[in-house]
Amino acid sequence: MIFAKELGDTLRGALTDDQRVVLLGEDIADPYGGAFKVTRGLSTAFPARVRTTPISEGAIAGVSAGLALAGYRPIAEVMFGDFLTLMFDQVVNHITKYQTMYADQATCPVIIRAATGGHRGYGPTHSQSLEKHFLGVPHLRVVAASLYHDPRVVFADFLRRDEPVLYVEHKLLYPQHLTLPVNGMVGDLIATSSGMLPTVRLSAVPREDCTVSVLAYGYQAHLAAKIVERLAIEEEIFAELIVPAQIAPMDWAPVLSSVTATRSLVTVEEGAGGWSWGAEAASVVSRELFGTLRRPVDVVASEPTIIPSSKAKESAVLVGSAQIEAAIRRAS
Amino acid sequence: MSTALAPARTDERLTGVPGEPLDHRRYRRMRFIRRFEETLLQLFEEGALNGTTHACIGQEADAVAVTEHLTEGDHIFSNHRCHGHYLAHSGDALGLMAEIMGKEAGVCRGLGGSQHICAPGFKSNGVQGGIVPNAAGIALANQLSGNDAVSVVFIGDGTLGEGVVYETLNMASLWKLPLLVVCEDNRWAQSTPIAANMAGSFPGRFSAFGVPVRSVDSTDVAEISQAAGQEIAAVRAGEGPRVLLIHTYRLCHHSKSDDERPEQEIAERWLVEPLVVHGRRLSDSDRLRIDDEVETALGEVVATARALP
Numbered sequence: 155m156i157f158a159k160e161l162g163d164t165l166r167g168a169l170t171d172d173q174r175v176v177l178l179g180e181d182i183a184d185p186y187g188g189a190f191k192v193t194r195g196l197s198t199a200f201p202a203r204v205r206t207t208p209i210s211e212g213a214i215a216g217v218s219a220g221l222a223l224a225g226y227r228p229i230a231e232v233m234f235g236d237f238l239t240l241m242f243d244q245v246v247n248h249i250t251k252y253q254t255m256y257a258d259q260a261t262c263p264v265i266i267r268a269a270t271g272g273h274r275g276y277g278p279t280h281s282q283s284l285e286k287h288f289l290g291v292p293h294l295r296v297v298a299a300s301l302y303h304d305p306r307v308v309f310a311d312f313l314r315r316d317e318p319v320l321y322v323e324h325k326l327l328y329p330q331h332l333t334l335p336v337n338g339m340v341g342d343l344i345a346t347s348s349g350m351l352p353t354v355r356l357s358a359v360p361r362e363d364c365t366v367s368v369l370a371y372g373y374q375a376h377l378a379a380k381i382v383e384r385l386a387i388e389e390e391i392f393a394e395l396i397v398p399a400q401i402a403p404m405d406w407a408p409v410l411s412s413v414t415a416t417r418s419l420v421t422v423e424e425g426a427g428g429w430s431w432g433a434e435a436a437s438v439v440s441r442e443l444f445g446t447l448r449r450p451v452d453v454v455a456s457e458p459t460i461i462p463s464s465k466a467k468e469s470a471v472l473v474g475s476a477q478i479e480a481a482i483r484r485a486s
Numbered sequence: 487m488s489t490a491l492a493p494a495r496t497d498e499r500l501t502g503v504p505g506e507p508l509d510h511r512r513y514r515r516m517r518f519i520r521r522f523e524e525t526l527l528q529l530f531e532e533g534a535l536n537g538t539t540h541a542c543i544g545q546e547a548d549a550v551a552v553t554e555h556l557t558e559g560d561h562i563f564s565n566h567r568c569h570g571h572y573l574a575h576s577g578d579a580l581g582l583m584a585e586i587m588g589k590e591a592g593v594c595r596g597l598g599g600s601q602h603i604c605a606p607g608f609k610s611n612g613v614q615g616g617i618v619p620n621a622a623g624i625a626l627a628n629q630l631s632g633n634d635a636v637s638v639v640f641i642g643d644g645t646l647g648e649g650v651v652y653e654t655l656n657m658a659s660l661w662k663l664p665l666l667v668v669c670e671d672n673r674w675a676q677s678t679p680i681a682a683n684m685a686g687s688f689p690g691r692f693s694a695f696g697v698p699v700r701s702v703d704s705t706d707v708a709e710i711s712q713a714a715g716q717e718i719a720a721v722r723a724g725e726g727p728r729v730l731l732i733h734t735y736r737l738c739h740h741s742k743s744d745d746e747r748p749e750q751e752i753a754e755r756w757l758v759e760p761l762v763v764h765g766r767r768l769s770d771s772d773r774l775r776i777d778d779e780v781e782t783a784l785g786e787v788v789a790t791a792r793a794l795p
Binding site (some may be wrong): 202203210216225226243247248254257294 | 509561594595597598600604606609611612613616617618619620622623625627628630637650653654656657660661706756771
């Protein structure tokens with residue numbers, strides 16, 4: 155099954171198993187079933203708890219917050235992650251504050267799902283990866299979909315805990331098939347996992363023989379994996395790719411243990427460069443492993459400008475395989 | 487889910503003595519809110535409190551009238567000017583006083599302070615429009631659960647500047663949510679008069695979404711209570727969201743000492759404030775007796791709160 159269907163199946167399972175689960179979002183009802191068809195069939199099966207809404211992102215987030223305060227488990231869909239800006243007040247001043255400022259007398263476990271990312275030619279306001287603006291919001295978990303993480307495991311974790319989550323789904327993952335580790339392997343790469351929401355590590359050879367660590371999430375992790383595999387086979391350049399599901403707050407331990415072995419780190423993200431996830435990684439790694447690093451951390455991110463519609467111009471702005479490969483070569 | 491940190495500590499001298507006439511009870515409860523807030527302002531002047539506060543002096547009738555019709559299971563979402571709503575709802579003077587004093591025994595352990603209160607059936611937050619969808623979400627939860635509980639949200643005239651309010655009114659109307667919006671129009675959004683704040687029709691802001699508006703131009707607790715009772719009953723009966731629009735007046739400054747409003751305008755409103763209007767229904771001796779009881783009880787609250795760690 156492609157990721158979009160795996161995710162839809164996950165949501166169906168959540169609605170079936172837990173009467174508290176409510177889905178809200180724009181155009182999510184049948185027959186349309188959401189702009190990326192993730193929720194197709196769900197409003198027919200669960201008409202009261204799967205609700206299509208007006209184009210009102212602030213109210214979608216705010217109503218979700220009220221549902222969560224009242225004990226429900228709302229899952230809000232943001233049609234394009236670009237529209238997360240319209241939810242920012244609810245996330246920063248309401249959803250993530252309630253539990254702590256009310257001294258644990260309430261919880262507000264809202265799950266926000268956002269379709270993010272470019273390379274589709276949708277242009278400046280339908281292509282962005284805005285999650286960096288949510289990294290570091292106190293009491294918010296930011297989790298990225300990837301082909302190495304089963305959404306069933308991810309959502310079971312969300313629903314088991316009482317914390318708000320932003321889950322970013324890169325659009326180019328939807329038509330891909332999951333490549334979950336099987337018998338410790340993903341394709342020809344050795345795969346190891348750690349943690350409840352596992353951080354997956356992929357490499358062609360044992361870590362001790364790798365000369366660079368690559369930290370990436372979401373669709374960029376998928377691109378990086380293909381490069382790591384090819385460079386190993388064709389040129390014996392060995393990298394260890396680290397793919398966390400949760401990108402904030404970060405469990406840095408798997409990154410630090412990898413960099414301790416390779417002494418070099420490349421970070422990859424599709425969001426605009428500067429003040430970013432990679433910048434935070436560079437800060438942490440330089441603080442913890444200053445004497446170990448062979449070279450400065452290489453932060454790969456997109457150009458800090460608008461994302462053009464033209465295919466050629468979009469490719470020149472967004473991180474893609476070429477930038478990732480060049481960075482791995484430099485850093486290995 | 488909720489763990490109460492401490493039981494709400496109430497005192498009949500503040501919240502109402504069993505068996506006393508309704509007129510006495512209403513006067514007592516409004517007097518309690520008035521004197522609580524005047525005491526707060528005095529404590530600020532003494533330097534005994536940290537931060538800021540927004541008093542509802544002049545608007546006490548709204549809180550007392552609306553809460554008369556709420557019951558177990560109903561929920562109030564309030565705003566930055568929430569003391570009156572909270573005290574009318576819970577009577578927990580000590581919990582709120584301790585909270586504003588930043589004490590561990592406060593309703594939110596001193597984390598929330600004046601504007602961020604949580605207790606069973608009550609929450610407040612300091613950003614204006616955002617509480618409206620939160621209250622609507624609670625209303626949706628009640629609708630999904632199939633109970634007849636009502637979700638109430640208090641907003642002000644100034645809140646109508648924020649767009650999420652209209653997103654929510656639309657959604658609440660479409661989904662017939664059991665939501666009552668109580669809009670306290672106190673004529674001034676901080677320092678900005680309503681004439682500089684609001685274009686078009688005030689009730690039209692709500693009726694555009696098919697949400698019925700009940701306007702009350704009054705500081706009389708009895709009149710407001712009658713309207714509130716009817717509106718809450720309609721919401722409880724499943725008729726969808728409604729608005730109780732109360733035209734009132736804030737007699738005090740916005741927060742602590744920021745007031746540039748015309749003195750004459752304020753002076754005229756002191757002649758028709760809720761305690762004056764309703765106080766006429768009591769004999770002088772009853773009024774003085776109640777004043778005295780409230781004063782003594784509040785004095786004890788302040789002394790107890792001061793002594794808390």
